[in-house]
Amino acid sequence: MEFESISGNLKDKNILITGATGFVGKVLVEKILRVQPNVKKLYLLLRASDTNSAGKRMHNEITGKELFRVLREKWGADFDSFILEKVVPLSGDVIFEDLGVKVIKQKEEICNEVHIIINSAATTKFDERYDVALEVNTFGVLNMLDFAKKCLKLEMVVHVSTAYVCGERVGLILEDSSSMEEMAKKPSKFYLKSQEKKIVESKLKELQAQNASEEVITNAMKDLGTTRSKLYGWPNTYVLTKVMGEMYLGHAKGNLSIAIIRPTMITSTYKEPFSGWIEGFRTYDSLIGGYWKGKLTGIPVDPMSVVDMIPVDMVVNSIITAMVVNANKSGKIIYHVGTSLRNPLTFSDFNNFMFQYCTKNPWLNNDGSPVKVKKLKMLRSMDAFHLYMQIPLQALKFMNKEFDQYFQDVYVNYNRKVKSVKRLVDLYRAYLLFKGIFYDTNTEELRRIASENYTDAENFNFDPKCIDWEDYYMHTHIPGFAQHVVIKHSRSRL
The missing domain is CATH 3.40.50.720 (NAD(P)-binding Rossmann-like Domain)
Incomplete structure (x- = not known):
């Protein structure tokens, strides 16, 4: 032949x-x-x-x-x-x-x-x-x-x-x-x-x-x-x-x-022409970026669902x-x-990889202080997520009656942050809660x-079976996302 x-x-x-x-x-x-x-x-x-x-x-x-x-x-x-x-x-x-x-x-x-x-x-x-x-x-x-x-x-x-x-x-x-x-x-x-x-x-x-x-x-x-x-x-x-x-x-x-x-969901290059190249915020990368900067602390997902x-x-x-x-x-x-x-990655593992990387390589605030992250809170429904987002907000609202303008400003800023995070999560809801296997x-x-x-x-x-997810996320995808997207995006906003 x-x-x-x-x-x-x-x-x-x-x-x-x-x-x-x-x-x-x-x-x-x-x-x-x-x-x-x-x-x-x-x-x-x-x-x-x-x-x-x-x-x-x-x-x-x-x-x-x-x-x-x-x-x-x-x-x-x-x-x-x-x-x-x-x-x-x-x-x-x-x-x-x-x-x-x-x-x-x-x-x-x-x-x-x-x-x-x-x-x-x-x-x-x-x-x-x-x-x-x-x-x-x-x-x-x-x-x-x-x-x-x-x-x-x-x-x-x-x-x-x-x-x-x-x-x-x-x-x-x-x-x-x-x-x-x-x-x-x-x-x-x-x-x-x-x-x-x-x-x-x-x-x-x-x-x-x-x-x-x-x-x-x-x-x-x-x-x-x-x-x-x-x-x-x-x-x-x-x-x-x-x-x-x-x-x-x-x-x-x-x-x-x-x-x-x-x-x-399409992610950064695995190997060709070189590993880690990516352009723009690709679906879950918006979640990674929000988490890394400390803006996203919880999402509606089943930890054992597949990403x-x-x-x-x-x-x-x-x-x-x-x-x-x-x-x-x-x-x-x-x-x-x-x-x-053929090579499923669970949200639980995805969460672990993000936590490991963002702990070892913390995002720096404008004053140079590192953002300390905890593992994402994984909530199994949108109702649970919305309740999770509202609890701190209601606490701040209560404090607002007792304290001065400082807490008024904190409440307004947090409310703005909550709306931003809820919009992001609502946009990806169908994929965060997706239960299908292709x-x-x-x-x-x-x-x-x-x-x-x-x-x-x-x-x-x-063939996806060749992908080592921990190695890919820790040494290829998130570093590539940081280099080609996050840093460039941050510079463009200066």
């Missing part, structure tokens, strides 16, 4: 990537360029007014980042010319027809030459404006599919979704679309599109008629997203709009070969492997990429196929 390599399958390929400025997108771009310099072209769809602006954005938000230092060191003085030869910045946006690509020559080139489309464009804010989230996460998928059908040499479409399209299910969650069955029973595949679009347009017209300010409109559209999400049974706007995007993939894919990657996290480079490796293995195979396949089944039969089969048929499968590792 003649063995192939995964990287060899990328040689001379033209790949269109949406969402390349996102966390997963830029790690994906770096990996492809590093392992296969003979890739033909990477076309990166970027929101920009023109090609020049797209090029500047590509440099500022992708290739100019520290993430690319290994690749930059490898190519030295030739790095910029290598990027210029291999990477094409496209001015466009998934919310428009033909992905907003207006340069006719570029559009024709892509339609005639592209082999693979990787759709990772998304707005990931849990409380995003409903109109914005729909345009990108839902209708953007339809625009991508319509464009994909015009690509004459297309072998594969990979769509990056989220494992939490399952909603707030408990127990073993399969790699299927069963959580969407009720919504899928609607009479037309375009029912949701027309209905939700009309609801959004009606609300915007109502607000405009009231001469509402931009801030009022934004808050109203956020509230609308939350309302529609809860109506359909999903915890937030992000997940609902990703669910509808997946539904369109099933309805409108035609004969395309489609792989849906559903990662769980499902997966390093971003493993997610990228699964994307590349899936697109190679499934190329030119008509149909749709779903992959859960997480750790809850089944990954398809993903395990993908690993098996890769290991048995591709000589470089180890270079595209996405």
Whole structure:
């Protein structure tokens, strides 16, 4: 039997990537360029007014980042010319027809030459404006599919979704679309599109008629997203709009070969291109930051529940492997990429790792004094959490009757802190109290196929069993989070 390599399958390929400025997108771009310099072209769809602006954005938000230092060191003085030869910045946006690509020559080139489309464009804010989230996460998928059908040499479409399209299910969650069955029973595949679009347009017209300010409109559209999400049974706007995007993939894919990657909570790089790289506050990192600074002392979780996290480079490796293995195979396949089944991490252990790290490396206040932390109080319900947050507040309120203005100020400041912490926890409630375990039969089969048929499968590792959670959190993730996010964020606020 003649063995192939995964990287060899990328040689001379033209790949269109949406969402390349996102966390997963830029790690994906770096990996492809590093392992296969003979890739033909990477076309990166970027929101920009023109090609020049797209090029500047590509440099500022992708290739100019520290993430690319290994690749930059490898190519030295030739790095910029290598990027210029291999990477094409496209001015466009998934919310428009033909992905907003207006340069006719570029559009024709892509339609005639592209082999693979990787759709990772998304707005990931849990409380995003409903109109914005729909345009990108839902209708953007339809625009991508319509464009994909015009690509004459297309072998594969990979769509990056989220494992939490399952909603707030408990127990073993399969790699299927069963959580969407009720919504899928609607009479037309375009029912949701027309209905939700009309609801959004009606609300915007109502607000405009009231001469509402931009801030009022934004808050109203956020509230609308939350309302529609809860109506359909999903915890937030992000997940609902990703669910509808997946539904369109099933309805409108035609004969395309489609792989849906559903990662769980994505964390810093495990190994590649170097360990610990992360960008922005990634879900649970907001909790780590709040805890480290002494602002967060309790959360609603079951200590023995599983925290499902997966390093971003493993997610990228699964994307590349899936697109190679499934190329030119008509149909749709779903992959859960997480750790809850094969290498579970409990909240109790997560709490211990945070405590150990933040005790050994305390956060320093503005006056240089260290913040002393205790282990997070883990409360098993939202009611218990809200009661826990209110007890000190009521004590301060009582003291307020007996003491002077000092306690009035303490009460006001603490009340502000309580509201901030409650908002953070409310935002992540569904994930803190999540009781599901993600089944990954398809993903395990993908690993098996890769290991048995591709000589470089180890270079595209996405097996979570290799992760030592204590070592990863103590020596990789939290130090990386501190270096690449917390310190930079603190400096930017000086």
